[in-house]
Amino acid sequence: MNKVMQVIERAQQALEAAAFAEEGDRGSAQGLLRENRRVLLALRGLEGDARTMTYALNTCRRIGAGLDVLCVADRALSGTDLRGALAPFLAGVAEAGIPCRPTSAAGCIKEQIVRYTKAHPEVSFVVVESAGVLDRGCGAADERRLSHLWKRLTCPLVVVSDPAQA
Numbered sequence: 001m002n003k004v005m006q007v008i009e010r011a012q013q014a015l016e017a018a019a020f021a022e023e024g025d026r027g028s029a030q031g032l033l034r035e036n037r038r039v040l041l042a043l044r045g046l047e048g049d050a051r052t053m054t055y056a057l058n059t060c061r062r063i064g065a066g067l068d069v070l071c072v073a074d075r076a077l078s079g080t081d082l083r084g085a086l087a088p089f090l091a092g093v094a095e096a097g098i099p100c101r102p103t104s105a106a107g108c109i110k111e112q113i114v115r116y117t118k119a120h121p122e123v124s125f126v127v128v129e130s131a132g133v134l135d136r137g138c139g140a141a142d143e144r145r146l147s148h149l150w151k152r153l154t155c156p157l158v159v160v161s162d163p164a165q166a
Helices: 002-022 026-036 050-063 079-085 087-095 109-119 131-135 140-151
Strands: 038-044 066-073 100-106 123-128 157-159
Touching (some): 038 109, 050 066, 079 100, 087 100, 100 109
Parallel strands (some): 038 066
16 A cells, blocks of 8 residues: 555645646656755765765766765664765755755665665666675574575665776
8 A cells, every 4th residue: 555655645746746837837847856856975984986986976866866975884874974974975965956865874885775666666776886785794503594684675776886996
């Protein structure tokens, strides 16, 4: 039933955006649509690769999406600590006029990505720094459960790798 309500909400927002566009208010229409589309930048810890972060930011600009930043570490961080650690990047995001929702979680990054995208169906795709980052913090005992979870990822995964390692 929850998915039905989400579809209804998206349809209502699309109709509202269409009404604004018909009246010539493209800014409001684009704002409504931008809220519906998000890019998830998943970071292991607070040390993100600048190229990956730039890729996520530029993609948001191109497709008119908001940005969600998920930092997965050994322990979840407070909102103040998270914003402080990501301050330079978040300033660039704000300067670009892109709505941003930073959040943190603890544990296995794969599990947290799946959990986040399931809870936020507006995420169009996930951007991560490298395939190696995806295995950090995930135990070998959880491998079967994680591969099952990973198959349930409901959006594309974009891996931005180092050209020297590719």
